[in-house]
Amino acid sequence: MKLIIATIKPFKLEEVREAVTAAGVRGMMVTEIKGFGSQSGHTEIYRGAEYAVNFVPKVKLEIVVPDNMADQIVSTIAATAKTEKIGDGKIFVLDVEGAVRVRTGETNDDAL
Amino acid sequence: MKLIIATIKPFKLEEVREAVTAAGVRGMMVTEIKGFGSQSGHTEIYRGAEYAVNFVPKVKLEIVVPDNMADQIVSTIAATAKTEKIGDGKIFVLDVEGAVRVRTGETNDDAL
Amino acid sequence: MKLIIATIKPFKLEEVREAVTAAGVRGMMVTEIKGFGSQSGHTEIYRGAEYAVNFVPKVKLEIVVPDNMADQIVSTIAATAKTEKIGDGKIFVLDVEGAVRVRTGETNDDAL
Amino acid sequence: MKLTKLLPAAAALTALPAMGFAQEAGVDAASDTIFIFNSLLFLIGGFLVFWMAAGFAMLEAGLVRTKNVAMQLTKNVALFSLAAIFYYLIGYNLMYPLGTWSVDGVLSGVWGVGVLEAVGVARDGADDYGYAATASDFFFQLMFCATTASIVSGTLAERIKLWPFLAFTVVLTAVIYPLQASWKWGGGFLDAAGFLDFAGSTVVHSVGGWAALAGLLVLGPRIGKYKDGRVNPIPGSNLTLATLGTFILWLGWFGFNGASQLAMGTVGDVADVSRIFANTNTAAAGGAIAAMIMTQLLYKKVDLTMVLNGALAGLVSITAEPLTPTLGAATIIGAIGGILVVITVPLLDKLKLDDVVGAIPVHLVCGIWGTIAVVFTNGDASLGTQLYSIVVVGIFTFVVSLVVWFILKALVGIRVSEEDEINGLDKAELGMEAYPEFSKG
Amino acid sequence: MKLTKLLPAAAALTALPAMGFAQEAGVDAASDTIFIFNSLLFLIGGFLVFWMAAGFAMLEAGLVRTKNVAMQLTKNVALFSLAAIFYYLIGYNLMYPLGTWSVDGVLSGVWGVGVLEAVGVARDGADDYGYAATASDFFFQLMFCATTASIVSGTLAERIKLWPFLAFTVVLTAVIYPLQASWKWGGGFLDAAGFLDFAGSTVVHSVGGWAALAGLLVLGPRIGKYKDGRVNPIPGSNLTLATLGTFILWLGWFGFNGASQLAMGTVGDVADVSRIFANTNTAAAGGAIAAMIMTQLLYKKVDLTMVLNGALAGLVSITAEPLTPTLGAATIIGAIGGILVVITVPLLDKLKLDDVVGAIPVHLVCGIWGTIAVVFTNGDASLGTQLYSIVVVGIFTFVVSLVVWFILKALVGIRVSEEDEINGLDKAELGMEAYPEFSKG
Amino acid sequence: MKLTKLLPAAAALTALPAMGFAQEAGVDAASDTIFIFNSLLFLIGGFLVFWMAAGFAMLEAGLVRTKNVAMQLTKNVALFSLAAIFYYLIGYNLMYPLGTWSVDGVLSGVWGVGVLEAVGVARDGADDYGYAATASDFFFQLMFCATTASIVSGTLAERIKLWPFLAFTVVLTAVIYPLQASWKWGGGFLDAAGFLDFAGSTVVHSVGGWAALAGLLVLGPRIGKYKDGRVNPIPGSNLTLATLGTFILWLGWFGFNGASQLAMGTVGDVADVSRIFANTNTAAAGGAIAAMIMTQLLYKKVDLTMVLNGALAGLVSITAEPLTPTLGAATIIGAIGGILVVITVPLLDKLKLDDVVGAIPVHLVCGIWGTIAVVFTNGDASLGTQLYSIVVVGIFTFVVSLVVWFILKALVGIRVSEEDEINGLDKAELGMEAYPEFSKG
């Protein structure tokens, strides 16, 4: 199994969820995060003092999928989350050694 | 070392923490997340309009343990978090290549 | 590529961000988490009843870097986040199999 | 208000002979007392209605998404401040010609800023000794003008640009509101026609509603509200604030309706003010309970935002006539308002009219209902005149507002860019977040 | 209130001859002025006590967990609205028989809805010309009834079902509160016995507390509050709201106690109202500071929630007699209230009585204390009568409430399912969250 | 206040003969009415100014970081309570010697706690029948004292220890504030010199500002605010609360300025109170709009926190003379206040003076500006006397405060440890968080 970690723009969440669901994903974990990347770096003014805004709100998806689905899901996310503006996000893939569904005790691909 | 990622029902957090602590875990990272899975899919009504509630509040635990503890901790979590109702959560295991304790610089198993 | 997961004290975030940026990191994901570890365990009193405070606010950084940068970034974080007081945090390193930059479709090291 | 600000003076004076002591020189301590009580009523009423500005701010801040909260707050502080300044500069005299018309019954002939009585004014120097201190009247009337502007900001939230919105506020508070208000409360042609609108279901609330509706048509719905033929609810970020805002408005409404009696220096007047307080309260309660029961019946769950809207609907509904109904009638008038809101909110959505806080159902629909309901409890009211006045005020306000919105749209644009709307107005237009903290560290 | 609503009228009338001019026809402008001042006092007092409804809502919203906030707000809006309607339908006349008893001194003989004076009523037509406008009295009294109901909602928060809770509210506001209140403020047998309870430490606050306690016994503690013989604190979600709520209540209390003088049309009355304002304020301050010092001494840390409870405890403690104490005595009476709260809160936990917001320590315990404390500063009070009345009112309210709670439990159940409680009432019963946003995107 | 609390009595008495009926025995119903109206003015003004305590609490809770919110709330409740108690114990008689000086015009000769009139006092027993009930005056004056203390807490937030802060509050409210206030409002040497400060731009606001500035110099900036020669903004956690706080303060200010007329029992007085309400409102509006335009021009974005500060700046600026300006002049005086704030906030940062909520720009800078501005609209004012008084009060308050802060620093330390500051005062000093929830579960 693979863990796909995708950080995307928050307003793309619903669209991406629908797309990966259509592509066969049955679950995911979603976290509100702050992203730092090339998108950052503009300055704001607060009470007369300038400061740099380094972090941008993003959403992080963590999806575990069977090995054979990984590539397809990565491309689905990449295609759906793209706006072609800076800050669209990244997708990372990690190897997962084991999985358990708490409710049933099923393991690995069955647990997904 | 292994990274155990467990997503559980929020009200089970304290129980699971106690169980894994009893089983030898000495630390963890806890994150509030929204889960998507088979549990979802009911509709709500807001100001007269129906809408689907796709995400359910969950808690995500990330625990790094020495290789030899991994299985036991996974089963401890699985046993403790179980309510046998849909949405109990998942546990994933990933391989960790290195660990450092910031305070002392200790590494790997010593860092946990 | 490697995924560096670092949990640090919240007030160290800005300093660590500056240090790793200076060391060549161009992006990261930051999450507010609660940490459990040896730092915990003091008791508080609320409306006359004692209770244990088990969780401490921490910040979690997730940084994906090319393999050859990993060690240096780990030591940079370790050096910068250190206060030598309990609870300074941990750094974990995991292997990453693939990466995609959503905006451009670039992959792996180019995506970082 | 009962009639125009001039008439109660006359009423008070004619009431004087009934009092049990001589009236040498025409004035005496007792009439001083009336003057003081009336002025005090305006001051208390005025600060209560001022407080409604905070109520709108909290209600709206609670019903928009977090990313637009700071902007919504900014708009609410700014619109109140602009209303204060422009009602002073133009509106007050436009609204109260005191008989000096340039177009009879339609357009005031008094131009220029509001002028208060001299410091330490005596009986003889008072502008209207039989009424109340001018400054107390100005203070009170100003708050009504600001209320009208507050209504608009909620409907158009989350996508309108700051400065064009404020430009509209200036036109609304300097011209649109005072001009149409002069037709009734300034003693103009609607007043002459026998139109009854005690505290402004039409003059204030539906006017705010019409102006909001015109803006809404020009502005369009928020991105994502209506997608693929479905309504996607966009829940407000903070229902505690929305509830606080509703309680604040409810409190302020005692001043809004109560002080619109314009007098409390006689037994009859203070008893009437008291009736109004009791009726206003029970109408709000009726509206809240009706909305609660309705949502339970229709949706099997109570909808708090509808209950809050229901309370406000009850308040708007009783505003045109808070004096003559019995407690029971007032409760029912309010309850019907609450039902109307529960029905109208989804109806507007069907029409793809995206009113963020429900201001149109509450202020426009119930404003109209309340104005009509006068005929059920006040024998002086004629349904024809009420309808005629609703239509006249509605057409005027809607058309002029529409023109102003179109001009603003043509000149500078009134809507933020899609990207700014997605990122939130707080970041895009203010560079400031309402709840900016990331890490509690 | 000082006595019953009838008596001040008499007091005012007897005061009139002292005034320096003739009294032909028995009435004159000066007595008009008294009528107006008294009515105005009720209106101001009434809107201040209305504002307490918002205070309870904010306090409770701040002291429950996020997952129950929207429900707590819903309950607070609904209970106030129901109180308004049922006090009108039944309660008002049940509470004020005006001498017409069906069981002498115990049960009113006047049945039917509250009826206000006619519009524009004149001296002769006034229900009680020596007192105040009926509507002003109704408006003010209604708010006390609603306050009683507000007290209950906090104690039972986070696990009671919405509709059964509201059903109890109806019984409480239509019957329980007005019936026992008639014994004192309606001129019933407790009043005849010489019971003194100026603004309702017993009649309002302890009644709310007893009703809450009865409900608590039937309902049980929240899941997880008492586990393995230990108390697990469940911190409130938002102490800013709790503080705001406390300030609102503090403000409202000036109306609660001050207007319970029931008159301000004479030098003596207005000076008394002023005393009451000053004493009420200083009692709250005493309660807050005492709680602050106590928690610092006992726990080495100040506990903000206790300081807030302490201020409210001071307010409840002074409510039975805010007039006669000196400023110093009032401060001490309030401070003892603050100390009582700090002691009672953990005591209740020992008894596994899970009172979410501390309403029982604040309203019941300090309500009793305040009623007893009357004897220290008011020579007319007898300890025996005070205790007797506390017991009578307590037993009546507690037993009737218990019966009602049991009936509700038997009929429909009063507690949500374990799963609903864990998921939060907002999701389970309303399908709506107070702070629903996930991603700020 | 207009003059001292003694003088309006005289003014009222001299006004009486003008009334159209006999004055046997020197007193009559009409003068009763004046007494009642004046007392009522203090009660209404007093509860409005009380409400400002909630405003400061919300404003400050909104402008500090989450980790210090519970502490800021605790300080605000505690400082108000302490002010109430110590003003009663010492301050009131220190401030109002009523002619009995131990050092003439400088130090009161009356020591001891505040004493109210007897219960049910009659004309003859009244302390000052020509003025108002003593308790109403005490209640009102106390609120001003508490306001002064509230100002200090905002500036020093997020790093000062709880108990030393409260110790300073005791000195400020028991001695510093009342002593200097006696020089003007107690009829002391500044009053004799012709100093004019109607409601306390200097006596209240700049005194709070000077005390805060002294504390700030001893305390130093928050960790991280000034780093490497740069200013690092530390955004407040909740701008909705800050906005709510501002609206509350704005509302309270009608009482603050309006009731400082000290009388409303005559046509002239009530008309003056009305002028004051209208002017106070328009000055706030002017301040808000000026700050909005300024930040748009300077920074190309509107800064909500500056708009809020601007409204408060307008209020402080008009406080020294809210009566004599025309509406236009009041708007301009307020607007200049708003501009001053926008200029001064970054200026303080240049000096590394880390004023968390902007209390020094708002209360000190605009307090001085407002005191000077009196000369533009009040012919009785002399620029020299105004400046002289500003300097005298400023030096006294600043020096004494500095000494007290240094003593506290030497004795117990006034600043929390670096670690506690980083972790937040809530956890370190209270062991309690304002928003403690982690998981909504």
Ligand SMILES: Nc1ncnc2c1ncn2[C@@H]1O[C@H](COP(=O)(O)OP(=O)(O)O)[C@@H](O)[C@H]1O
């Ligand atoms: N493929 C997946 N990858 C990551 N997390 C998942 C995945 N599937 C489910 N989850 C997480 O597990 C939670 C429970 O899953 P769900 O399918 O609802 O119930 P159950 O595990 O009982 O079948 C989800 O809310 C989500 O947080």
Ligand SMILES: Nc1ncnc2c1ncn2[C@@H]1O[C@H](COP(=O)(O)OP(=O)(O)O)[C@@H](O)[C@H]1O
């Ligand atoms: N085994 C672990 N797995 C994951 N995170 C851990 C683990 N142990 C500790 N942590 C994280 O590191 C933080 C610091 O650890 P702690 O044991 O408190 O202090 P120290 O690292 O100084 O010994 C914890 O708050 C937690 O977030």
Ligand SMILES: Nc1ncnc2c1ncn2[C@@H]1O[C@H](COP(=O)(O)OP(=O)(O)O)[C@@H](O)[C@H]1O
């Ligand atoms: N090296 C990295 N490791 C982890 N997350 C990253 C990394 N670089 C970027 N990110 C995440 O991706 C987001 C988008 O990256 P950014 O560089 O801003 O834009 P783009 O991907 O369009 O070049 C960031 O906000 C951050 O959340």
